[in-house]
Amino acid sequence: MTAAPLDRNRASLLHKVRYALRNPGKVAPYLRRSARDLGLRLRHRDHVSYYRAVMADDAARDPKAAVGSRNEERWLELGRMQFDYLVGHGLRPEHRLLEIGCGNLRAGWRFIDHLDAGGYYGIDISPDILIAAKETLSERRLQAKLPHLTLVRDLTFDFLPEGRFDVVHAHSVFSHSPIEVIDECLAHVGRVLAPGGFFDFTFDRTEGAEHHVLREDFYYRTETLVALAEKHGLSARFMADWEELPHGQSKIRVTVPERR
Template identity: 75%
Template sequence: MPPAQKNLTADRSSLLHRAGYALRHPQRVPRHLLRAGRDAWLRMRHRDHVSYYRAVMRSDTARNPQAAVGSRSHESWLRLGKMQFDYLVQHGLAPGDRLLEIGCGNLRAGWRFIDHLEPGAYHGIDISPDILAAARRTLIERDLRDKVPHLSLVQNLTFDFLPDAHFRVVHAHSVFSHSPLDVVDECLAHVGRILAPDGWFDFTFDRTTGPEHQVLREDFYYRTETLVDLAARHGLAARLMDDWEKLPHGQSKIRVTHGTGH
């Protein structure tokens, strides 16, 4: 499959972009307007981002858990999970490692990690109780109960209930693409404590080379430098993963490590 085309310069929040998009895809306009209306209502009821996004996930998961994590079909759910899994295994994720998945969703990739790792070595966290219920259903469907994975509901990304230097790999796919910068900052401020000395933290994000922007407080677009600088402020090294850029996926990936790089 050819690499997914990334549009790195578009400002999706601008009126011009939105009008052009509506002209190119008129059939998508009613659905977008419904979503914009629902989101405005949810934003009024939930002032902080985590509560707001949890409500978005509740509404989306009630309709379809696979679509709620961004997959339009079961085939794409399987493919996206496999892409995440294969990438980490190629980069050295071994059965003896401990892995924390931030924003694990309904275990699109998580079930493969759980299957690969020793019992008890996988920990998935998420802000949405609804998607975690769907995650438990995935565990049952995939017959992975004997692997006793941990699934925890969280309110923030301080990881205060997790031990020091515990995880060799921390993984967050399509989470910061839905997170304002203060959420990313909170994560980077605390992830170093729980990361093993030789560990790495990979996260995907929606990359722009133009102005940073957001759409409906659901989708956030960042410049690489912003995230690399933020990691440095917390004493962590970060770099864009060039080999991920070659894969058919619209987001980019950054790897964070202790010290000067992995």
């Protein structure tokens, strides 16, 4: 997989023209996405409602594609990659894990299988993708693990107990989120982290101007997200070892500093 230049601005007209000339077969799908984007923006003013409608449309066609996997093989590969990484970083069966944007359990079914019964808690803004998650749970015969799957409308975690989770995980969530949604998450995630716990999130990284494409794909500078975490009293560090894997996104780990 060849990495794109990190200073590329995908929202610029010049980039769009060049991309269209190199990839003429993708012009029609992009125009369809643009038309959908315009229609959904007119009907849904806040981002959560807007993206919930995007997910409903995508999931109706293919739940695996809705979570960013072009086929079954890639769906399994990306789920395995997330799972192996967290296990390699100390995720144990007795831990409790909160997965933000659990989708159709691309990685979640592996976490559920690995963790003790009741140790997995998945949340998502899309009821359609949670229905697909329940189907995955059934297909994998993991009902006895009693995972929690919950629909949410924000990332305040106000219904969850304090200090509950050893690991909080969000893969390809902030890559679809405006900065105010990320800020909301970082303002509240520290409350639900157990002592010594950590929050890993991926994001689409740029070293140029921060931008978005159709309010679906957002590109941030590392220092912006690190500073945002620090504003809320959290420590954040860039996870360089994640860059070695073939996934296309970057990762930051957030922890709550010990009180002295």
